[in-house]
Amino acid sequence: xxxxxxxxxxxxxxxxxxxxxxxxxxxxxxxxxxxxxxxxxxxxxxxxxxxxxxxxxxxxxxxxxxxxxxxxxxxxxxxxxxxxxxxxxxxxxxxxxxxxxxxxxxxxxxxxxxxxxxxxxxxxxxxxxxxxxxxxxxxxxxxxxxxxxxxxxxxxxxxxxxxxxxxxxxxxxxxxxxxxxxxxxxxxxxxxxxxxxxxxxxxxxxxxxxxxxxxxxxxxxxxxxxxxxxxxxxxxxxxxxxxxxxxxxxxxxxxxxxxxxxxxxxxxxxxxxxxxxxxxxxxxxxxxxxxxxxxxxxxxxxxxxxxxxxxxxxxxxxxxxxxxxxxxxxxxxxxxxxxxxxxxxxxxxxxxxxxxxxxxxxxxxxxxxxxxxxxxxxxxxxxxxxxxxxxxxxxxxxxxxx
Numbered sequence: 012x013x014x015x016x017x018x019x020x021x022x023x024x025x026x027x028x029x030x031x032x033x034x035x036x037x038x039x040x041x042x043x044x045x046x047x048x049x050x051x052x053x054x055x056x057x058x059x060x061x062x063x064x065x066x067x068x069x070x071x072x073x074x075x076x077x078x079x080x081x082x083x084x085x086x087x088x089x090x091x092x093x094x095x096x097x098x099x100x101x102x103x104x105x106x107x108x109x110x111x112x113x114x115x116x117x118x119x120x121x122x123x124x125x126x127x128x129x130x131x132x133x134x135x136x137x138x139x140x141x142x143x144x145x146x147x148x149x150x151x152x153x154x155x156x157x158x159x160x161x162x163x164x165x166x167x168x169x170x171x172x173x174x175x176x177x178x179x180x181x182x183x184x185x186x187x188x189x190x191x192x193x194x195x196x197x198x199x200x201x202x203x204x205x206x207x208x209x210x211x212x213x214x215x216x217x218x219x220x221x222x223x224x225x226x227x228x229x230x231x232x233x234x235x236x237x238x239x240x241x242x243x244x245x246x247x248x249x250x251x252x253x254x255x256x257x258x259x260x261x262x263x264x265x266x267x268x269x270x271x272x273x274x275x276x277x278x279x280x281x282x283x284x285x286x287x288x289x290x291x292x293x294x295x296x297x298x299x300x301x302x303x304x305x306x307x308x309x310x311x312x313x314x315x316x317x318x319x320x321x322x323x324x325x326x327x328x329x330x331x332x333x334x335x336x337x338x339x340x341x342x343x344x345x346x347x348x349x350x351x352x353x354x355x356x357x358x359x360x361x362x363x364x365x366x367x368x369x370x371x372x373x374x375x376x377x378x379x380x381x382x383x384x385x386x387x388x389x390x391x392x393x394x395x396x397x398x399x400x401x402x403x404x405x406x407x408x409x410x411x412x413x
Contacts, residue, residue, distance in 0.1 A: 020113030301363025
């Protein structure tokens with residue numbers, strides 16, 4: 012890259028890292044506050060708490076990376092226009108490609124990072140979270156539950172342990188399971204022990220019985236057993252909690268699902284939706300850059316008109332992104348919606364590329380542009396008055412006379 016291109020790339024990369032770090036920090040804090048009950052209700056250590064909350068960040072980062080790229084591009088171009096650098100670049104005979112090339116290289120890097128997270132990192136992090144949650148539930152049964160009291164674990168599941176013996180042996184076990192819509196069950200056993208296997212954690216019950224009651228006709232079925240394995244992963248309330256959801260599987264497993272897989276049999280369209288969502292996410296960084304460059308990639312003589320151009324680009328991207336999310340959601344019931352999943356980002360890329368390579372600025376229709384100009388002017392005036400009032404307040408607070 013040329014010197015000016017390296018300069019633009021460096022500014023955009025630095026801004027992207029700062030914005031990405033800030034957004035990830037905000038998301039992590041929100042996620043951490045949501046999962047604070049891990050320590051309060053499950054008796055877990057602070058290390059487990061931080062591990063789970065950090066492992067949930069990659070799944071949310073898929074939406075953060077394109078946003079960070081968009082904001083950094085706007086910041087970079089706006090800064091260059093404010094410092095008259097865009098005017099100098101244009102006056103020196105450089106085309107829009109000089110500004111577009113470093114930003115598109117950054118978009119390529121963001122696209123590859125998005126693909127890596129979507130196809131590999133996020134699925135395995137979610138798998139690890141599921142494993143940790145299952146182990147927490149196992150610890151809750153074997154260590155944390157109070158003896159002689161009824162403990163509610165999730166909706167419709169109650170646990171009672173009469174006595175906790177040596178080596179994790181539990182005695183006098185009673186489990187009330189009311190999570191099914193059409194039936195309820197009561198498990199009783201003289202003793203049991205938590206067993207961890209590669210397939211998950213199980214509570215092995217010995218010498219007991221299962222009393223099943225139908226909620227439709229009130230009929231009761233009694234089953235006696237010598238040994239019974241109670242799946243602790245079912246504590247999440249999901250009948251198929253032990254199986255991996257499409258989001259928890261790497262992409263190559265989604266392409267070749269097991270025909271006997273219960274999740275695949277129940278929701279086959281969800282596998283295709285997940286595949287298309289992951290690949291389409293890799294296109295949005297390029298769409299963001301091309302739309303921003305189309306509207307604001309050229310020097311503007313008026314600061315207000317440049318702000319209006321950025322506002323127009325942001326509006327187009329927000330509308331396109333919202334339509335993209337709707338298309339992905341529609342894939343659950345209509346496989347034909349895959350056309351819109353890819354058509355939306357590709358249309359944004361084609362639209363922006365036309366204006367970038369033809370050295371023309373994109374503009375919204377005059378009526379919409381006039382409204383945006385008025386809105387931008389009003390917002391600018393409002394924030395100027397607010398900032399001036401804030402400075403006056405700080406002066407009075409410091410005892411400085413006007």
